[in-house]
Amino acid sequence: MTVQPPPEIAVPLVPLEGVDDVGLVRNHVSAGTPVRVVGGVVAAVDDVPAGHKVAVRAIAEGARVRKYGEVIGIALRDIVPGAHVHLHNLGVGSQNLGPATAPAGPSVWTPPATPTRDHFLGYRRPDGRAATRNYFAVLPTVNCSSTVARMIAQAANAQIKAEGLDGVIALTHDLGCGMAEGTAGDDILRRTLRGYAGHANLAGAVVVSLGCEINQPEHVLGDGPAVETLSIQDLGGTAATVNAALDTLRAMASRLAGMRREPIPVSELTLGLQCGGSDAYSGLTANPTLGVAADLLVAAGGKVILGETPEIYGAEHILRARAATPAVGRRIDDLIAWWQAYTANNDAELDNNPSKGNRDGGITTIWEKSLGAVLKGGTSPLNDVVAYADQVTAKGLTFMDTPGYDPVSATGMVAGGANLLAFTTGRGSVFGARPTPSLKISTTTRLFEHMRADMDFDAGPAMSRDDQIRHGILLFEALVDMASGTPSKSEALGFGTEEIVPWRMGAVV
Amino acid sequence: MTVQPPPEIAVPLVPLEGVDDVGLVRNHVSAGTPVRVVGGVVAAVDDVPAGHKVAVRAIAEGARVRKYGEVIGIALRDIVPGAHVHLHNLGVGSQNLGPATAPAGPSVWTPPATPTRDHFLGYRRPDGRAATRNYFAVLPTVNCSSTVARMIAQAANAQIKAEGLDGVIALTHDLGCGMAEGTAGDDILRRTLRGYAGHANLAGAVVVSLGCEINQPEHVLGDGPAVETLSIQDLGGTAATVNAALDTLRAMASRLAGMRREPIPVSELTLGLQCGGSDAYSGLTANPTLGVAADLLVAAGGKVILGETPEIYGAEHILRARAATPAVGRRIDDLIAWWQAYTANNDAELDNNPSKGNRDGGITTIWEKSLGAVLKGGTSPLNDVVAYADQVTAKGLTFMDTPGYDPVSATGMVAGGANLLAFTTGRGSVFGARPTPSLKISTTTRLFEHMRADMDFDAGPAMSRDDQIRHGILLFEALVDMASGTPSKSEALGFGTEEIVPWRMGAVV
Ligand SMILES: [Ca+2]
Ligand SMILES: [Ca+2]
Ligand SMILES: [Ca+2]
Ligand SMILES: [Ca+2]
Numbered sequence A, B: 001m002t003v004q005p006p007p008e009i010a011v012p013l014v015p016l017e018g019v020d021d022v023g024l025v026r027n028h029v030s031a032g033t034p035v036r037v038v039g040g041v042v043a044a045v046d047d048v049p050a051g052h053k054v055a056v057r058a059i060a061e062g063a064r065v066r067k068y069g070e071v072i073g074i075a076l077r078d079i080v081p082g083a084h085v086h087l088h089n090l091g092v093g094s095q096n097l098g099p100a101t102a103p104a105g106p107s108v109w110t111p112p113a114t115p116t117r118d119h120f121l122g123y124r125r126p127d128g129r130a131a132t133r134n135y136f137a138v139l140p141t142v143n144c145s146s147t148v149a150r151m152i153a154q155a156a157n158a159q160i161k162a163e164g165l166d167g168v169i170a171l172t173h174d175l176g177c178g179m180a181e182g183t184a185g186d187d188i189l190r191r192t193l194r195g196y197a198g199h200a201n202l203a204g205a206v207v208v209s210l211g212c213e214i215n216q217p218e219h220v221l222g223d224g225p226a227v228e229t230l231s232i233q234d235l236g237g238t239a240a241t242v243n244a245a246l247d248t249l250r251a252m253a254s255r256l257a258g259m260r261r262e263p264i265p266v267s268e269l270t271l272g273l274q275c276g277g278s279d280a281y282s283g284l285t286a287n288p289t290l291g292v293a294a295d296l297l298v299a300a301g302g303k304v305i306l307g308e309t310p311e312i313y314g315a316e317h318i319l320r321a322r323a324a325t326p327a328v329g330r331r332i333d334d335l336i337a338w339w340q341a342y343t344a345n346n347d348a349e350l351d352n353n354p355s356k357g358n359r360d361g362g363i364t365t366i367w368e369k370s371l372g373a374v375l376k377g378g379t380s381p382l383n384d385v386v387a388y389a390d391q392v393t394a395k396g397l398t399f400m401d402t403p404g405y406d407p408v409s410a411t412g413m414v415a416g417g418a419n420l421l422a423f424t425t426g427r428g429s430v431f432g433a434r435p436t437p438s439l440k441i442s443t444t445t446r447l448f449e450h451m452r453a454d455m456d457f458d459a460g461p462a463m464s465r466d467d468q469i470r471h472g473i474l475l476f477e478a479l480v481d482m483a484s485g486t487p488s489k490s491e492a493l494g495f496g497t498e499e500i501v502p503w504r505m506g507a508v509v
């Protein structure tokens, strides 16, 4: 008679012990494997893929199911301990959560640690603004001038060099005509392109117009760096426009001489927060770690932008409770109401957002995804709420209304003045956002190793709060280094212009 | 006493003498200049810019104003002979024109001339389809894989050569995630990308996926040429994906050996018709000339696609009268109704379409613009009406429902199988549409000279019907030459991938 070794017990990670109904399995658990639950050990009822949820206590049909102590969904049927919890037994129905009343205002905020850096090495613009990069941009007013803009950038990068110049980038896009003037969509496009044309990270910009488009160059010009405009129709075509732009850029480059990085307080950094391709670890490792880094920047007097409104849907009560004033809290509610109407009016629903990748990764509901998404905003008070691509002016944490789709969201933040981006990913992403450098943070070490040449920072080990604070400090320092000129992986590889995607709203005519 | 020479009399061009209320001045006419009107000569009442309209008879407030014998608007006030007719005295109000009843069906159609070519030199695909070009394409499923697609194309163009290969193109776009599954917008994107992946002008395609996007690779794959798919997340990032794609393309190139052009009947050509940056001469020269060329291709058994639904608004009764069956005519009416709802639902109106460029060029109303736009479809029966990016299967003239915005409209036609495009322009355009070659037709000799390096064909001299037929035959021959491999100007310059803009419909989430 042979003795079988006792099967190894799977111990799910339960983010908030004593409150949560579910835990996450680190590795694949086969049905029948012993699994630790509240009060003992049971045999797993189903196969549970790595990173997915398992019930750690009995949950009755209709009950609210908690993770991180927050409700992530409603049980669609009775769920026994050891069962896989996912799309087949967890949903959100038509319920909304959280009080509709405004908060009392947050109590005094304490950051999780003291900022370890107070300066970065940046460029000081003549108008006093701080920059983390030094690009020339070629900005088309309309898709019709986008190829010419790309030709100009390509020729300029080959021909024009100047000390401290990071390159010439073509900020091409699909819009600018075939749209109704004076609509919300028109406003958004103008604001977005104005934000790019005037971005602090540009040492100069050439706006290239076809000539007959609805989005005329004057709609694009803000105050900002040297901006010159050229019209293909006026100049007589492609070759003449490329030559004129090269002359303009050469003259701009000659005026650049002597641009050097200098110490600038980190309080002049504006950090945009992004997540894309979330998995079950996004809310467990990378987002709370980024939350710590964001809190450090806020503690140092800097600005942080949280966005992706459809991705906070279901977790808006958390932001409302952190609003600096009742008015700020009400604007979060207004945004949610606007999005409900926008999606309903377009045959979509907010709940449709968890993508195939999210679902495969173990995220079941938009509430669960949203909860994880909000964590990257850290814990500081919410000081302002702004529209897409609006200039961010408040110190501390600002919420910007953007879609969740990465390129559209990041485009709004860059237009709003972000001079740094931090991007968490669980499935993997190769995102870039010139002229703003973007740092890629993996949720797991497995992903970090798998996409090592594209990932900048591994948050995989940061599962406990202590580890999140330790890694959050390292991440804050990596962001300050990037601000000082250390290229991110995506930047070094050349990403970041295809990804400029202004939010298209309204009819295409 | 000195004798003043008699001032020169300005003679406006009246498209349909005896019926039209307005004529077009060829050169700027200052107020006071004698101008020929019906029944005599009067002093011009206003300054009239070149190409703009002048009243050639008295028009009462509320009367229908005619050009080409068709109504282009309603007089907003009494208009005297010699007055400038434009935005200040001509509008459309909320009126609709033409019978709502279906036509009796067109009588026997006679083309304006006999086709002068019956074959072109093209590529025959293994499945029997005819191609005018021979490209490899790298097609991203989502914006997130667009930069990688561009990197692949760039490296492949440098490293991979094969006899008869026109190059490797990255068909980058902004969409593929942040959208609701199962909506009309999702359908349109899938259909569009499937049309590209399976386009006859591709000898092979590599579909590049990020991995976690909503628009998964299987949505893109139709039947068509060799299509292989690669996933960035599966392969482990940018470098691995670029290398894998280069291996795939190298293997495809080795199988290409011996591809040669061969004579193919012109009946296997599918010509997409476009106009962009219209002016007052679009309807006077380039569009009717293109109409002749389109008629010749139809007479030879080929396919022609007219589109830009918002640009035929107000002239739909002309198409309805040419419908091959009452059902086809009703589908034109259905499209117009759909567009009225679509624009109303998005705070736009169909009438907003004449852009600044159109207005500056002398086009006052959408009816006037539409009338000119319809002329490029020639005079043949309308045999079919299809949705955006649908495969065009009927011989003769098909109407495809597309927006008027050039890149979006052309993208639908290329996806629908167009292997030739003809693009008329009055203000100037630098449009391209790979993998389909696009021929640029100027409305005036002035424009042709001004943008000589970008324009392929000058329709400026074609003001009379005889001249339009003569130039239309030349244009037909230029299109057949382009089909046989003669590069268009935009193709030689490298245009045609930025301009791929699938019609985005619905909310961005
Ligand atoms: Ca996102
Ligand atoms: Ca883009
Ligand atoms: Ca148009
Ligand atoms: Ca057009």
Ligand SMILES: [Ca+2]
Binding pocket: A174, B172, B173, B174, B497, B498, B499, B500, B501
């Ligand atoms: Ca594009």
